[in-house]
Amino acid sequence: MIGLLASIFLFLIIAFRTNRNITGNQIVHIWLFTIAFQCTFDVFVEIKYDGYWYFDKEIEWIDLLPHLFIIPPVNMMFLNWYPFKRSMYLKGLYIFLWVIGILIYESLTLLPQPFGYFNYGWWKLSYAAVLDPFLFIFLLLFYKFICKLEKASS
Template sequence: MIGLILAIILFNFIAFKTNRRHTQNSILHIWLFTIAFQLIFDTMIEFKYHGYWYFDKEVDWLGLLAHTLLIPPVNMIFLNWYPLQGRLRSRILYTLIWVAAIMGYELLTLLPEPWGYFHYGWWNLWYAAILDPFLFYILIKFYRWIRSLEERI
């Protein structure tokens, strides 16, 4: 529990303190997209197939904190510094660095409570390593779409 609360505070602080790119509209879109996308994915992997879970295997209020307040600011930070106009090589390298950082953070969340709050069923770190670049790609495409809509307004 302590690890989750510290992570929520730290990631939200960094996301909002370092924000130089996002409008209030795009922040709202990033948050809602992240929450919806994560809940859709986690409904299957976490709740139906018990691949992983937060705190315990059942739906609980503490797990809701991780679903709604932890990942959206991380996506804000990722997008804030993402080289949208950069070369393909720099965009791939940036994404791979983030995947490595997320894998490191995920290892920390596996620590025993009160610091850790994440648990594996059949899921493992390598599944996340393979899946995360695709999730970042979807996030980037969504963000580019939101930016194009904002430019039209």
């Protein structure tokens, strides 16, 4: 629980204090998209197939904290600092470095409680290593879609 609360505090502070590029409207879209996408994925991998879980295998109210307050600010930071106007090489390197950071963080969440709060069933860190780049690309596509909608409405 200590690790979760410290992460929430740290990620929220960094995400909102360093934000220079993402509008309020975009933040709301990113936040809701992230929660919906993560919850949809977790319904299958976490609940139906016991791939991983937060705290205990049972569904509890506390499980909402990582869903609501961990990944959305991380996605904000990723998009805020993304090198949109740079080369494909730098964009790829940026995604690669973020995946490494996410994998390190996920490894830390696997520590025993009170510092860790995440547990593996059959899921492995290598699965996240393969999946995370695609999730970042999907997030980027969604963000570009939101930006296009904003331009069309103004």
